[in-house]
Every structure is written in structure tokens, then in C-alpha cells.
Amino acid sequence: MRRMAATLPEAPRELALTRDEPLARHTYMRIGGPAAYFGTPTDVDALRRIVTWARRARLPLRVIGGGSNVLVSDEGVTAVVLSLRAACGAIRFDGPLVTAGAAVMLPRLAHAAAEQALGGLEFAIGIPGAVGGALQTNAGIGDGRAIGPLVRTVDVLRLVGDVLTRVTLPANEITWGYRETSLRGSGDLVLGATLELSPRPRAEIEAEMRRLLDARQASQPTATPNAGSTFCNPPGDYAGRVIEAAGCTGLAVGAARISELHANFVVHDGSARAADVAALMAEVQTRVRVASGVTLVPEIEWWGDGPPPAAFAVAG
Numbered sequence: 393m394r395r396m397a398a399t400l401p402e403a404p405r406e407l408a409l410t411r412d413e414p415l416a417r418h419t420y421m422r423i424g425g426p427a428a429y430f431g432t433p434t435d436v437d438a439l440r441r442i443v444t445w446a447r448r449a450r451l452p453l454r455v456i457g458g459g460s461n462v463l464v465s466d467e468g469v470t471a472v473v474l475s476l477r478a479a480c481g482a483i484r485f486d487g488p489l490v491t492a493g494a495a496v497m498l499p500r501l502a503h504a505a506a507e508q509a510l511g512g513l514e515f516a517i518g519i520p521g522a523v524g525g526a527l528q529t530n531a532g533i534g535d536g537r538a539i540g541p542l543v544r545t546v547d548v549l550r551l552v553g554d555v556l557t558r559v560t561l562p563a564n565e566i567t568w569g570y571r572e573t574s575l576r577g578s579g580d581l582v583l584g585a586t587l588e589l590s591p592r593p594r595a596e597i598e599a600e601m602r603r604l605l606d607a608r609q610a611s612q613p614t615a616t617p618n619a620g621s622t623f624c625n626p627p628g629d630y631a632g633r634v635i636e637a638a639g640c641t642g643l644a645v646g647a648a649r650i651s652e653l654h655a656n657f658v659v660h661d662g663s664a665r666a667a668d669v670a671a672l673m674a675e676v677q678t679r680v681r682v683a684s685g686v687t688l689v690p691e692i693e694w695w696g697d698g699p700p701p702a703a704f705a706v707a708g
């Protein structure tokens with residue numbers, strides 16, 4: 393339940409938090425109601441001050457990266473939502489190692505690595521997320537390449553006892569699965585990561601990135617707002633295939649529609665509501681369950697107050 397605006401505390405001015413920022417401005421879907429508080433801390437100390445205040449005020453805290461894997465409720469969230477683009481936006485190379493801030497977008501990082509003739513991140517060229525978001529889901533592509541195997545360390549801000557502490561986690565202290573990692577839901581705020589890349593001629597890297605982008609453009613609705621793959625692939629199969637087989641291509645609720653180009657993508661013309669998308673997802677889950685017995689688990693994450701809509705109540 394949304395707390396009434398009148399019962400929400402006034403944030404100290406020095407935290408520079410804005411009120412009721414429409415999250416539609418920050419999501420790839422272009423959908424989402426207001427964040428009760430929104431901030432873009434300028435550095436890690438400013439981030440600490442906001443986190444400390446939010447804890448005292450008993451307000452949940454959420455970080456938004458590229459906003460490419462979230463569906464935000466039309467009613468918004470009673471939370472402090474933070475963008476780390478000012479505090480954690482740097483890229484630094486040291487031989488084959490690259491240290492990237494949590495807010496660095498993957499395509500930018502892949503291009504920067506190509507300029508250094510370092511390969512390994514070619515797969516990331518078409519993923520519109522930031523490093524911090526990618527580390528929550530072990531972002532990757534269909535041939536098995538993902539960010540996890542490149543990671544050497546992850547820098548996080550963690551609550552240890554009552555103290556916010558900067559911790560450097562070696563990759564082997566993190567579990568990496570298919571579209572999940574132990575960082576997700578851990579409460580740690582990712583500040584950045586160090587990845588190990590491999591020398592490769594720049595021309596080869598760029599040619600491969602072009603191929604990957606062309607393939608994406610041919611098979612995904614890149615021109616319309618969407619949130620990428622809506623559901624995780626079921627074991628041994630593809631979500632798009634089972635959705636298509638269940639006759640859901642083109643199925644619509646309100647302005648939200650199953651893409652004709654790729655059935656695992658929900659698209660819209662800019663006017664859909666989160667409620668439309670969630671209802672469409674639930675309808676697809678039902679039709680797929682009836683047609684093939686498969687339970688589709690959302691890959692995208694729900695942001696809202698109170699219990700999630702039915703589509704998101706399915707356990708992963």
C-alpha cells in the first residue's frame with residue numbers, strides 16, 4: 393500500500409532528493425508511476441548519506457540502472473530510487489583488466505574495450521543495461537556468453553552490523569546462474585566491477601559486434617518500447633517458441649501487445665500501462681500452461697508497493 397504523501401518524511405535538502413519523479417522517464421519500457429523520492433548522488437559519500445537517511449526513515453531503497461529489466465507499477469513506488477550515473481560512471485583500463493562503475497552502460501563498455509583491442513564483451517553490445525543491473529542477472533546472450541565469467545571482483549556497499557561498508561567481493565564468492573546471481577536480492581549496492589578481458593584485434597571485435605547488432609535488429613522489435621525478454625527460457629526450450637506455439641503472437645491487453653517479430657517481447661506504442669503489461673503476461677502464462685504444460689517465469693522484475701500482480705507471483 394502506498395503511504396500517503398502527507399505521512400512521508402521531508403528529506404534533508406542537502407540530499408538533493410526530488411519528489412514524485414515519474415519512473416517512466418527512467419525505464420526502457422517508458423512505463424512507471426512516480427518514485428516517492430529520486431536521487432542522483434554525486435559520489436559514494438553522498439550515496440552513503442542518502443542510504444543512511446532512507447534507513448532511518450524506514451524507506452525502501454532501490455537502484456535503477458538502465459531500467460531495462462523492470463516493470464514499474466502505474467502507482468509508482470514508495471521508495472528512495474537512486475541513479476548511480478554520477479557517482480559510478482567511470483571506466484578505467486589496466487592491461488587486460490577493466491574497472492567499470494555500476495552505472496556504465498554495457499554497450500559503452502563494449503565499445504571502450506574494443507578501442508583498447510580487448511575482447512570478451514562483444515556479446516554485451518546490444519544489451520541496454522548497466523554493469524550494476526547486469527550483475528544482478530548475469531546478463532548474457534543465447535550462445536552462453538555472459539558477464540559472470542569475465543568478473544574478477546565486484547565492489548559493493550554493504551550493511552555490516554549497523555555500518556555501511558565498502559566490500560570487494562572476489563568472483564568466486566558470488567554464485568552465477570542463468571539470469572540470476574547471489575547479488576540479486578542480497579541488499580548489496582553494486583558500485584562497480586573489475587572484469588578481465590582478452591587481447592583481440594579491434595577490427596575483429598567491431599565486426600563481431602556489428603554482426604550481433606544486425607542479428608538483434610532482424611529478430612527483435614528494437615524500434616518500439618519493450619523490456620527485452622519478458623520470460624526466462626524454460627529448461628531445454630525457448631520462451632518465444634512456446635508463446636508462439638500457444639498462439640499468443642499479436643495478443644494484446646490495452647496497448648500492450650506480444651510482438652509479431654519475437655513472441656517473448658511485449659511491445660507498445662508508448663501508451664500502455666503497467667497493469668496492461670502484467671495482465672497480458674498472466675494471460676500468456678495461462679495459455680502456455682494449457683497448450684504445453686510449461687510454467688513461464690518472468691525474467692523482468694516487478695517494482696511496486698504491496699503484493700505483485702499474478703504474473704509475477706510465479707516462483708523462479
Ligand SMILES: Cc1cc2nc3c(=O)[nH]c(=O)nc-3n(C[C@H](O)[C@H](O)[C@H](O)COP(=O)(O)OP(=O)(O)OC[C@H]3O[C@@H](n4cnc5c(N)ncnc54)[C@H](O)[C@@H]3O)c2cc1C
Nearest residue numbers: 457458459460461494521522524525526531532582619620
Ligand atoms: C531491448 C532489450 C534487450 C535485452 N537483451 C538482453 C540480453 O540479450 N541478455 C540479457 O541478459 N538481458 C537482456 N535484456 C534485459 C536487461 O537489459 C538486462 O537484464 C540488464 O542487465 C539489466 O540492467 P539494467 O541496468 O537495465 O537494470 P535495471 O532494469 O535498471 O535493474 C534491474 C535490477 O537490478 C538492480 N540494480 C541495478 N543496478 C544496481 C546496482 N548498482 N546495485 C544493486 N542493484 C542494482 C535494480 O534495482 C533491479 O532490481 C534486454 C532488455 C531489453 C530492453
